Amino acid sequence: MNIEKKFIVDIDKLIPRPDIALDVLTKAQNLSCSADDLTEKIEQDPNLTANMLRMANSSYFGHMREISSIRDIIVRLGYDMVKVLAITSASAAILSSPQEAYDLEPRELWNHSQACAILAEIMARNAGLENTYTVYTAALLHDIGKVILNRPLLAACAEKKGCTKFSSIIELEHFMLRTDHALVGQTLLEAWGLPEAITIPVGSHHRGEGQLTTPAGARIVSLANFLVESIGIRATIPDSFIFDVDEFLLQNQNLPEVPNFKPNMTPIMDEFFSRFTGGEMIYA
Numbered sequence: 273m274n275i276e277k278k279f280i281v282d283i284d285k286l287i288p289r290p291d292i293a294l295d296v297l298t299k300a301q302n303l304s305c306s307a308d309d310l311t312e313k314i315e316q317d318p319n320l321t322a323n324m325l326r327m328a329n330s331s332y333f334g335h336m337r338e339i340s341s342i343r344d345i346i347v348r349l350g351y352d353m354v355k356v357l358a359i360t361s362a363s364a365a366i367l368s369s370p371q372e373a374y375d376l377e378p379r380e381l382w383n384h385s386q387a388c389a390i391l392a393e394i395m396a397r398n399a400g401l402e403n404t405y406t407v408y409t410a411a412l413l414h415d416i417g418k419v420i421l422n423r424p425l426l427a428a429c430a431e432k433k434g435c436t437k438f439s440s441i442i443e444l445e446h447f448m449l450r451t452d453h454a455l456v457g458q459t460l461l462e463a464w465g466l467p468e469a470i471t472i473p474v475g476s477h478h479r480g481e482g483q484l485t486t487p488a489g490a491r492i493v494s495l496a497n498f499l500v501e502s503i504g505i506r507a508t509i510p511d512s513f514i515f516d517v518d519e520f521l522l523q524n525q526n527l528p529e530v531p532n533f534k535p536n537m538t539p540i541m542d543e544f545f546s547r548f549t550g551g552e553m554i555y556a
């Protein structure tokens with residue numbers, strides 16, 4: 273058994289597999305699946321249904337006529353949006369808890385993940401990628417490995433008392449646990465049956481970002497994570513926040529190559545800031 277698999281044995285007790293959301297992802301992939309079938313599946317879970325309706329009506333998804341049923345979401349927003357809403361709703365519950373080993377207060381990992389997902393989706397659309405929802409999902413789940421490694425890392429640090437000497441969290445994880453949250457997250461999502469378009473960006477979000485051989489989705493998730501970390505998003509962004517695009521590009525010359533990103537960085541960041549701060553956040 274490889275080291276990552278060791279950490280996901282019995283993980284169902286810590287992170288319940290979001291079965292209905294995963295089923296919705298798979299079913300919505302199949303265009304012959306009818307809106308009625310999909311509605312029936314989602315409505316088996318009242319929490320998921322309520323969350324999806326709340327999200328669909330939030331200003332984050334645009335101001336439109338009130339959406340009052342799952343069928344409404346499918347008919348008016350389409351299958352891709354159903355997938356986004358299902359996985360976002362399921363992830364909110366998983367990612368909102370505090371992760372002490374990573375110095376993350378309640379909801380901080382969720383805010384970070386949501387910010388990365390929004391930014392990655394905008395970048396993917398700008399880069400002309402077809403499946404922007406897979407990039408959104410990968411970015412939303414990129415740090416899910418932190419939820420798995422939180423307790424083992426806390427225990428290892430308490431035992432070895434050496435948590436402050438490392439230059440990055442990845443270095444610390446490898447020293448303490450011989451793996452890292454990116455690889456463990458990838459292994460979990462593979463075990464859940466998610467496609468490579470989602471698992472590979474999760475596994476590679478801290479490595480090999482610059483190469484053009486890395487899939488575009490992976491480069492986008494990596495860049496979105498780097499940008500959100502550089503901005504320092506842990507809660508909502510204050511109104512007075514100013515982000516200097518030219519200064520950022522000057523300071524960071526070796527960014528992952530993402531088509532159409534650098535020339536369009538200003539409108540991309542403008543859209544990101546208005547979507548991330550513009551409406552009520554989606555909470556679990």
Ligand SMILES: [Fe+2]
Pocket residue numbers: 414415453454477478
């Ligand atoms: Fe990470």
Ligand SMILES: [Fe+2]
Pocket residue numbers: 384414415497
């Ligand atoms: Fe991250």
